[in-house]
Amino acid sequence: MPERWFLSMAVRTELAAKAQSPDTSSSYAWSASRVAIVMMTLAACLLVGGILTACSPALSATRSSHSDGGAPADAGGSSWQNPIDGVAVASLPDAQQDVDFPLVTMPNMGSPSTILVTPNESAADTVVVLQYQSSSSGLINVYEEATTMSSAEFQNVINSWVALNGQANTTGSSTAVTLSNGLPGLITTTSDGSNSDIRWIQGAVEYTIRGPSLTQQSCTTFANSLAGAVSAAG
Amino acid sequence: MLQPHFSLPMRILTVTVLLVGLIVIGNIVRPAVAHADYCDPEDALFIQQDKSVDAYGSEANIYLRDRDLDQSCSDRAAWSMVNVISRDYNNNAEAGYRELDGSPHTFTARVCWQMGNAQSCSYSASLNAGNWYAFKVASLGSNYFDGWYDSHDGTGWHLISSAGPDMGYSNGIAMAETGRHGENTGALDHHKGLTYKNALGDWPDWAQQFKSTTYGRSPDGVNGIPGYNYDKISNTEYEVCQNGGSCPWQ
Numbered sequence: 001m002p003e004r005w006f007l008s009m010a011v012r013t014e015l016a017a018k019a020q021s022p023d024t025s026s027s028y029a030w031s032a033s034r035v036a037i038v039m040m041t042l043a044a045c046l047l048v049g050g051i052l053t054a055c056s057p058a059l060s061a062t063r064s065s066h067s068d069g070g071a072p073a074d075a076g077g078s079s080w081q082n083p084i085d086g087v088a089v090a091s092l093p094d095a096q097q098d099v100d101f102p103l104v105t106m107p108n109m110g111s112p113s114t115i116l117v118t119p120n121e122s123a124a125d126t127v128v129v130l131q132y133q134s135s136s137s138g139l140i141n142v143y144e145e146a147t148t149m150s151s152a153e154f155q156n157v158i159n160s161w162v163a164l165n166g167q168a169n170t171t172g173s174s175t176a177v178t179l180s181n182g183l184p185g186l187i188t189t190t191s192d193g194s195n196s197d198i199r200w201i202q203g204a205v206e207y208t209i210r211g212p213s214l215t216q217q218s219c220t221t222f223a224n225s226l227a228g229a230v231s232a233a234g
Numbered sequence: 235m236l237q238p239h240f241s242l243p244m245r246i247l248t249v250t251v252l253l254v255g256l257i258v259i260g261n262i263v264r265p266a267v268a269h270a271d272y273c274d275p276e277d278a279l280f281i282q283q284d285k286s287v288d289a290y291g292s293e294a295n296i297y298l299r300d301r302d303l304d305q306s307c308s309d310r311a312a313w314s315m316v317n318v319i320s321r322d323y324n325n326n327a328e329a330g331y332r333e334l335d336g337s338p339h340t341f342t343a344r345v346c347w348q349m350g351n352a353q354s355c356s357y358s359a360s361l362n363a364g365n366w367y368a369f370k371v372a373s374l375g376s377n378y379f380d381g382w383y384d385s386h387d388g389t390g391w392h393l394i395s396s397a398g399p400d401m402g403y404s405n406g407i408a409m410a411e412t413g414r415h416g417e418n419t420g421a422l423d424h425h426k427g428l429t430y431k432n433a434l435g436d437w438p439d440w441a442q443q444f445k446s447t448t449y450g451r452s453p454d455g456v457n458g459i460p461g462y463n464y465d466k467i468s469n470t471e472y473e474v475c476q477n478g479g480s481c482p483w484q
Contacts (some may be wrong), residue, residue, distance in 0.1 A: 056328075059274045077403070084323055085448035118321065120286055127322045143322050149402060160399035164354045172352035188350035197324075199271070208324060210350070 080139055080212050084127050086116035098126045101142055101205045104230045106132055107223065112142075134211075137218045142226065143208035147201060151184070154201045158186045175216065180224040181231055187216055198223045202230050273307035277421070278413035280446040281472055283430060285321060287441065289408035291372025291379075291431030292316040296330060297424040297484065300363040303335050304416025310335035313344070314423050316369050317409040318379060321461065323448055325401055328411065329371035329381030329394060331361055345381025345394040346370060347401060356395030361385070372431050373404040384472045404471050405433070408440065412459065412474045421462045424484050426471035443469045 019086040089095050095115050096103050100123045105112065112130040121127075127145040134140050148155075161174035177198070185200035197210040198219035207230070209222050283289065296314045303310040315330030326348040334340045341363055346355040361367060361383070368384040370391075379401060381394040408430035412423040429437040445464050447457060458464065465473045465481050475481035 079448055083448060084321075085446070118285070121321075125286070125321055143324070143367060145322055153377075153400075154402065157400045157402040161349050161352060162350070164399055167354065169356065169446040170352070170354040172350075174349065174352045186349075190351045199324075199350070208322065208350075210324070 025229060037193075080141065083141055083210070084116055084118050084129055084143075086127070086129060087119045089115050089117050091115070092130075094129050099123050099128060099144070099146060101144075101146055101203070102233060103130070104226065104233050105130060106140075106142060106226050107229045108133065108225070109140075113138060137211060137212040137215075137222075140209060140211040140214070141209070142221065143199075143206070145206050146204060147206040149201055149205075149206065151201060154186075155184055156182055161186060161188070177220060177223075179220075179227045181227050183227060185220075185223055188220055189216060200227065202227060203234065205230075245335055250284070267422065273304065273416045274309065276413050276415050277417070278411055279421070279458045279462070279464060279474060280317075281410045281425070281443060281464065282319075282446045283428075283440045284442045285407040286404045287408065287430065288433060289318050289430040290405045290433065290435075291370055292318050292408040292410070293368065293370035293372075293429045293437060294410055294425045295366050295368045295427040297366050298333075298341055298361055298363045299420075299422055299424070300339055301333060301414070301420030301422065302418065303333070303339065303420075304318055304414075304418035305335075306418065307416035309415045310419070312414045312419050312421070313411075314322040314425070314429075315344075315346075315411040315413070316371055316425075317411055318371055318373070318406045320401075320403045320406045323407075325403065325406075327371050327373075327379035327381075327398065327401055329369045329383070330411070331369070331383075332357075333363075333365065333466075335414070342393045343367075343369070343381075343383040343392075345379075345398065347379065347398045349399070349401065354399065356381075358383070358392065358394040368427070370431075373401075375404065377401045377404050377408050390407075392468070410472075412462075414459065417460060420476075421459045421474055422476060422483055423474040424472075424482075426467075428470040439470045441469060443472060 075169050092103055092115060093233055095117050098117050109132045114131040116129040118127045124146050127143060130142045132140045158176045162176050164170045165173050171191045173189050177185045179185050179200060183200050183202055185198050187196050187198045189196040196214050196216045196219045197208060199206060199208040200223060207226060209219060249331055296315045301312045303312060303375040310333055311332060313330060313332040315328040317326055317328040319326045331341050332344045341358045341361040343359060343361055344355055344357050346353055366386060371379050371381045373379050377400050380396040382391040383394060384391045389477055410425045410428060412421055416420050428440040430439055430440060443466055461477050462474050465475050467473065473482045475483055
């Protein structure tokens with residue numbers, strides 16, 4: 001917008017200069033106005049560049065971690081682009097060879113833009129991440145991995161984390177949700193509410209959906225969509 | 235009195251030159267103001283064993299080095315940990331120390347549990363800088379991880395806390411971590427005696443050691459801690475050294 005404004009002003013300035021300048025001084029006046037146009041364009045570029053510079057930390061920030069002794073996964077630490085230290089495979093059938101459960105893609109999202117698989121693992125320990133680009137939520141990482149956790153055990157995980165909300169030395173929050181197919185899910189959200197993720201167990205598979213721009217609402221929407229597709233595929 | 239006469243184009247040119255000047259000055263000055271310092275999220279460097287090795291616990295001796303703490307950050311802290319991270323890298327159980335601001339700085343043993351975006355921690359006794367302590371975090375055959383420390387004073391292991399939540403996993407990837415808030419917080423660190431708990435309950439040495447490429451990105455996109463580097467001494471020992479400084483530093 002700033003660039004457009006400056007260019008617009010430059011054009012108006014040129015037209016005004018042309019209308020008001022007598023012909024006798026037109027040569028000098030036009031040279032000066034052209035210099036002005038160039039300078040204004042330069043100013044516009046500098047202004048836009050300055051805005052991008054100011055925004056660059058936010059643009060380049062990666063999920064900070066996991067970890068510490070400190071803030072949670074405002075999620076530190078790990079890379080959104082390859083969050084499992086995986087290798088990219090060409091197709092879903094290629095990834096399917098590494099796991100014993102059927103991989104299911106997210107409905108209405110097209111094909112995954114990237115498929116990541118943890119290398120050199122047994123089928124039971126292999127994690128597959130299907131990456132999508134959503135027009136509303138940006139990058140979405142869908143984790144699919146085998147689990148030995150029962151529904152009751154997963155419910156205990158949910159209860160255990162929800163009970164920590166508001167406790168001393170606890171950051172972020174945990175929310176128990178019920179997916180549209182009736183399965184329990186767990187949403188975790190950063191302290192500032194800027195980022196959420198969701199996980200649930202369906203059959204013998206744990207599904208997790210994470211992304212740098214996911215909200216509680218978008219997590220629930222995507223989870224319901226994928227859980228429905230898993231049910232239909234099963 | 236004579237008024238100087240400037241044509242409209244000249245006036246426009248003058249205004250434009252002033253505008254450009256202001257913007258140029260603004261662009262020169264602003265990076266120093268806007269970037270300032272990354273206090274949050276944290277900087278962290280993670281060292282790991284091969285992820286195909288099932289780790290039910292992680293242990294190391296860590297030297298408590300009194301580090302400079304970035305005074306421009308509201309959360310002035312530094313830490314070193316040992317970790318068991320889930321294979322999808324989404325969850326983490328860890329034990330170690332956390333250094334906080336004060337006069338003098340305070341050190342506490344700490345165990346933390348992280349599930350996605352949520353984290354909970356417990357502290358125990360104060361520790362003393364300039365000494366070696368052993369830390370370990372381990373599952374006792376279930377999805378709960380406890381944390382311990384050993385002061386090497388002959389009294390053995392001390393439980394930091396067993397009040398952690400259900401993590402949903404009992405084994406994962408053995409890791410070790412160096413972290414800080416703020417670019418002016420020091421990060422010199424030394425881990426040795428890295429071992430992991432296997433399925434039999436034994437604690438063998440790490441068989442490999444390398445810097446995690448997935449974990450440990452700083453807010454400015456650097457994989458690790460800006461200004462510091464990882465120095466592998468053996469599969470069971472490493473230091474974090476300052477660029478351009480002595481390495482190993484201890």
